[in-house]
Amino acid sequence: MTDPIPQCVFRAEDERYTLADYQGEEPRWCTGCGDNAILAAVQRLCRDEQLPPERTVFVSGIGCSSRFPHYMNGYGFHGIHGRSLPVAEGIKMARPDLHVFVSTGDGDCCSIGTAHWIHAIRYNMDMTVMLHDNRVYGLTKMQVSPTSPQGLQTKTTPRGAYLEPLNPLTVTLGVANASFVAQAVDWIPELMHDIIESAFHHKGFSFIRVLQRCPEFLPDMFEPWVQDPAKTLLLVHEDGLQPSPSLSKTYKNQEAHDPADLTRAREIASVEDPIPVGILYRNDDMPRYEEIRPTDRSYTPDTIKGALEAELDKFTIAPANGGEDEDTAKP
Amino acid sequence: MVELGLVSDERRRRRNRKAAKPVVTLDEHIVEVISDSGEGAQRCGQSFGSIAARMGNGIWTVEIIPAEIQPPARSIAGASGNRIRVASGPVTNGGDEADLVVALNEQVLLARLRADELKSGCIILLESEWQGARDPAIADSYFQVRDELVADGFQVYDIPMEEECLHYVADARRGKNMFVLGMLCSIYSLDMRLAREQIAVAFASKGDSVVQTNLQLLDAGHDWAEDNLDFKFEIPATRSPEPQIVVNGNTALGLGVLASGMEVCAMYPITPATSASHYLSDVFEAVGGVVHQAEDEIAACAFAIGASYAGKCAVTITSGPGYSLKQEAIGLAVMGEIPLVVVDVQRGGPSTGQPTKAEQGDLLAACFGGHGDAPKVIMGAATIEDCFYSMITARKIAETFHTVVVVLTDANLATAQQPFPRPQFTEDWLAPPVDQSTIGMGAKPYDWDARTGLARRFVPGQPFGMHCLTGLAHDRGSRVAYDPQINQEGLRHRSLKLAALQKTLKTPPLFGDPEGDVLVVGWGSTQGAIEEAVGRVRKDGHKVGSLHLKFLQPLASGIKEAMAKFDKVMTVENSWCDSLEDELIDEDSRRYANLEWLLRARYLVDVDCWSEVKGRPIKPGAVAQAILEKLNGER
Ligand SMILES: Cc1ncc(C[n+]2csc(CCOP(=O)(O)OP(=O)(O)O)c2C)c(N)n1
Numbered sequence A: 001m002t003d004p005i006p007q008c009v010f011r012a013e014d015e016r017y018t019l020a021d022y023q024g025e026e027p028r029w030c031t032g033c034g035d036n037a038i039l040a041a042v043q044r045l046c047r048d049e050q051l052p053p054e055r056t057v058f059v060s061g062i063g064c065s066s067r068f069p070h071y072m073n074g075y076g077f078h079g080i081h082g083r084s085l086p087v088a089e090g091i092k093m094a095r096p097d098l099h100v101f102v103s104t105g106d107g108d109c110c111s112i113g114t115a116h117w118i119h120a121i122r123y124n125m126d127m128t129v130m131l132h133d134n135r136v137y138g139l140t141k142m143q144v145s146p147t148s149p150q151g152l153q154t155k156t157t158p159r160g161a162y163l164e165p166l167n168p169l170t171v172t173l174g175v176a177n178a179s180f181v182a183q184a185v186d187w188i189p190e191l192m193h194d195i196i197e198s199a200f201h202h203k204g205f206s207f208i209r210v211l212q213r214c215p216e217f218l219p220d221m222f223e224p225w226v227q228d229p230a231k232t233l234l235l236v237h238e239d240g241l242q243p244s245p246s247l248s249k250t251y252k253n254q255e256a257h258d259p260a261d262l263t264r265a266r267e268i269a270s271v272e273d274p275i276p277v278g279i280l281y282r283n284d285d286m287p288r289y290e291e292i293r294p295t296d297r298s299y300t301p302d303t304i305k306g307a308l309e310a311e312l313d314k315f316t317i318a319p320a321n322g323g324e325d326e327d328t329a330k331p
Numbered sequence B: 001m002v003e004l005g006l007v008s009d010e011r012r013r014r015r016n017r018k019a020a021k022p023v024v025t026l027d028e029h030i031v032e033v034i035s036d037s038g039e040g041a042q043r044c045g046q047s048f049g050s051i052a053a054r055m056g057n058g059i060w061t062v063e064i065i066p067a068e069i070q071p072p073a074r075s076i077a078g079a080s081g082n083r084i085r086v087a088s089g090p091v092t093n094g095g096d097e098a099d100l101v102v103a104l105n106e107q108v109l110l111a112r113l114r115a116d117e118l119k120s121g122c123i124i125l126l127e128s129e130w131q132g133a134r135d136p137a138i139a140d141s142y143f144q145v146r147d148e149l150v151a152d153g154f155q156v157y158d159i160p161m162e163e164e165c166l167h168y169v170a171d172a173r174r175g176k177n178m179f180v181l182g183m184l185c186s187i188y189s190l191d192m193r194l195a196r197e198q199i200a201v202a203f204a205s206k207g208d209s210v211v212q213t214n215l216q217l218l219d220a221g222h223d224w225a226e227d228n229l230d231f232k233f234e235i236p237a238t239r240s241p242e243p244q245i246v247v248n249g250n251t252a253l254g255l256g257v258l259a260s261g262m263e264v265c266a267m268y269p270i271t272p273a274t275s276a277s278h279y280l281s282d283v284f285e286a287v288g289g290v291v292h293q294a295e296d297e298i299a300a301c302a303f304a305i306g307a308s309y310a311g312k313c314a315v316t317i318t319s320g321p322g323y324s325l326k327q328e329a330i331g332l333a334v335m336g337e338i339p340l341v342v343v344d345v346q347r348g349g350p351s352t353g354q355p356t357k358a359e360q361g362d363l364l365a366a367c368f369g370g371h372g373d374a375p376k377v378i379m380g381a382a383t384i385e386d387c388f389y390s391m392i393t394a395r396k397i398a399e400t401f402h403t404v405v406v407v408l409t410d411a412n413l414a415t416a417q418q419p420f421p422r423p424q425f426t427e428d429w430l431a432p433p434v435d436q437s438t439i440g441m442g443a444k445p446y447d448w449d450a451r452t453g454l455a456r457r458f459v460p461g462q463p464f465g466m467h468c469l470t471g472l473a474h475d476r477g478s479r480v481a482y483d484p485q486i487n488q489e490g491l492r493h494r495s496l497k498l499a500a501l502q503k504t505l506k507t508p509p510l511f512g513d514p515e516g517d518v519l520v521v522g523w524g525s526t527q528g529a530i531e532e533a534v535g536r537v538r539k540d541g542h543k544v545g546s547l548h549l550k551f552l553q554p555l556a557s558g559i560k561e562a563m564a565k566f567d568k569v570m571t572v573e574n575s576w577c578d579s580l581e582d583e584l585i586d587e588d589s590r591r592y593a594n595l596e597w598l599l600r601a602r603y604l605v606d607v608d609c610w611s612e613v614k615g616r617p618i619k620p621g622a623v624a625q626a627i628l629e630k631l632n633g634e635r
C-alpha cells in the first residue's frame, strides 16, 4: 500500500485545529434539517480529537444525508446509492491508518444497501457509521422508506405505508460480530456528540442510528418526542453515557444499562416509545476484518519478485536433458 | 523418498520379449480422455499434456466440463475430461476433431460424438467392463453404441481397464486414469521417466504408498498397450532452449495480478472466473495482498474502488452476469477518475447462459454497457500468455490515465493450458506509486490538461489535497456542478484521456498476406484458430490475411488502412450474429456480432461476420471453411 507520509508536524498550541478547519462547503440542507446537527457534532469531534483533516475520509452514498462529505473539510467520497459501506471497507483495507466515517440514509442503508449493511457488521472494520434515519426518502421527495411507520402517507403510499417498519437497531444487534450499536436523536446535540465520540473511540464497526428530523417532508414525525422528555429513555452507565446534571434534570426517564449486556440491549432496541437514547451495545473484543486479514504491506519489488519466481518455478517445464535415461521406456 | 526406477525393471525385461511394432511419425494429434466426473479423466489429460510439453511438444489442452457438480453416472450430460492437442511445433488452439479418444464408458463417448468432436474413423479406446454388466440394459447399450461406431468406420478397441486395474487397486474407479495415462505414454512414445516424475509430484502430498500404486497403474497401462495394441505413434518434439511455463489462463491472470504489484483483489464467486481468485487466494498474502470475497459483485467492485481511491489500483474479477452488476460502480470509477482493473472471464449468455462454456458476447456491454458516456479502456487477451501480461498493462494504463481498464478473457482461455516463455520479472511492471510530492495549496483535484484530459490524482492522507470525490458532475475542484458548461468540460476531458491513450497504441501486426481477397478480423481467444485457418487457406494459394485486436477501446490507428487493402473484410467471433439465410433477416434487420458492429460503426466499412455460439472454442477448420465461402462469394 502507499505508505502514509509521516505527519511529524509539530503543532504549537496556537496552531490547534479549530472548527473552521473542518468546514467544507456551505451546507445546503433545508433549515431545521437534522443533518445539520449531525454535521456540527462530527465537526466538534474532529476538533476535540485534533484529527488532521487529510487523515479523515467521509464516505457516503446518495441522498440528502449523503451530501455530508461535501460539507466537511477532509477527504470525501460521495459515491453511489447504497454502496457507501463497501467503498469505506476498501478504503480501510488499503489504508488502516485513516479515520473513516460513513453517512448513510435509511433508504441508502436499509433498502438498496441492506446486503452491505449486514455484511459490514460482520466485517467489523474500524469506522464510524451514522445512519441518518429520517424515516422517509428526502432527496427523491418523499417516498416510503423501510423505516417509515406503518400508515405513513407518502407519494408512493398515498393510502398509507402498508408494512411494519424495519428496526435498524434490532437488525444490527441480530448480526454476528456486531460490536457497537447506539441511538442518538438530532434534537439533543450534547448526547449526540457524546455518542459519536464513544463510537469514534470504539475499535470496530460503530453503528449509530440517528433519528433525524426532515422538516421538509415529515415536520411532525418526531414532534411528540421533541416536546415531551418523558418519551425519551436515556441509557446511562459508567461504560456508557454520563449525561450532565442539567440534562438529567430534563431527561429524568433513565435506565442504567451496561453496554456489555446484549440480551438487554436487544430488548431495549425493540421498544419504539419511549425512544432509547445512548449506547445499547459495545464489545471491544470482536475481531476486525482489517486486522485478521494480513495488513503488512511493507513489501518491496524484491519480495514481489521472490514470490513470483517461486510461483513460476512451480509451473516451469525446464528444458531438461533429452530423457535418455537408463529407465526410459522409449522403444 | 519415492524410488522412481524400481517398478519398471522387471517389466522392461518382460516387454523386451515382444517384437517392436512400427512407429508412425505424426505432426500432431488431438487426443481426448473422457469419463464420468470424478474418475480423474481431467487429471489424466492434463498430466499427458504436461509430459508432452516437458518433452518439448507444443500442446493446447481444453477442459471438457459437465455443467453439474454431480451429474448422473454414465450420462451424456456428465461427460468430463480433457482434450489435448499435441504437435511437433507450437499449438495455438484446440484444433478440429479428435484423432484418438479414450472413453471410460460409451455414454460419455456418445456425448462427444453428438457434439461432432470426433474425426470420422478415429481411434476409440473404450473401457470394456460394461460388456459384462449385471444390468443387461447397460451391456446392451454398450454393444449398441460400440457396434454402430464400428459400422460407421471408427476403429474401436475394447480395453479391459477395470479388470487390469483391479490387480493393483480395490476400487478401479480411482485408478483407471493412471492406467490410461500409461497407455497414452506407450501409444505416443512418451518418456516414461518424465511420466513417473509427473505422478510423483502430482501425488506427493498423498504419501508414498499412493505414489507407488499410481506408478504401478501407469506401468500396467503402458505395458498393456505395448503388448496388446497394434499401433504406436511418435510426435517428434523440439525442446525450446528457454524455460517455459504451463498454466491455464486463470492461473496466468492470478500470476499477472501478483506481478503487477496490485494488492487488493475483490471478487464474488462466478464460473468460469473464480479459479483465478482461488489461485490468487493461495499466493497473494505472501506479498501482502488480499483477496476479498465480498457479499456480491456490486460490493466487490465498490470495495476495489475504495481501495484504489485510497492508494493503489485494485482489481475485481468476474464473469458476464457479475460484470452487469458492477456497471453502476464502474460508472462511478470513470466519473471519479479512479484507476480500476476489471476482469470479465466471459461465458455463454445472456443470463445464467452456459456458465462453463466459451463465448465472447460481452464486448459491446464492456464498451458501452454502462449509463451515460463512460469512456473506459477495453482490452482482450488472446492467449494464455496475454492473460498474464494484460494484468500488468491494465494496471499501468489504469494508473496512468486514472480510468477503468476492462480485460476480457473467456472460458476457453480460463481453462486451456499452453506453454509460453517463463516471464522475466522487471521492476517496471510495478507501476510507479502515487505521486507523493507536496500538493500546492489551492491545487485542484481535477486540474485537467486541456490537451490530454489528464490531471494529478490526490490520495487521502496527502495534505492540501482534500476534496470530496463525487459521482455527480463536478468542476476541477470536485465541486458539484450546477453550471451546464462544467458538465460539458468534464465529459470532454474524460473522453480526451482515451484519445491520449489511443495515440500511444501501435497498429496491430497483420498475419498472412498484407493485401488480397479477404481480411479476417478477430479479438480475444480466437486468435489461434483464425491464424491457423488463414494459414491453411493461404497454402491453397488464396490471398488472405488476418488482424487481431488487443485494444478494442480505443482502437489503434491503421486498422482502416489495413482493411482497405483487401476486397472483403469479415470478423470471426464466438458471439451471436444473425444469418441472412433466415427468412426475416436482411440488411435492415440483421443484428451483427460484437466486433462487426464496432468496425462498421467506426470505419464505415462493409464488414461481414462468421460466428458460432456452440459453447466451445471456434475450430480452425470451420473458420477456414467460412473464409473459403467468403472467397467464393457464397456468403
Ligand atoms: C441506483 C439508484 N437508484 C435510485 C436512486 C435515486 N435515489 C437517490 S437518493 C434515494 C433515496 C434517499 O433516501 P434516503 O437514503 O433515506 O436518504 P435521505 O435523502 O432521506 O437523506 C433514491 C431512491 C439513485 N440515485 N440511484
Ligand code: SF4
Binding pocket: A028, A029, A030, A032, A033, A034, A035, A064, A065, A134, A138, A139, A213, A214, A215, A216, A217
Ligand atoms: S428534504 Fe428533509 S432530509 Fe432532505 S435536506 Fe430537507 S429536511 Fe433534510
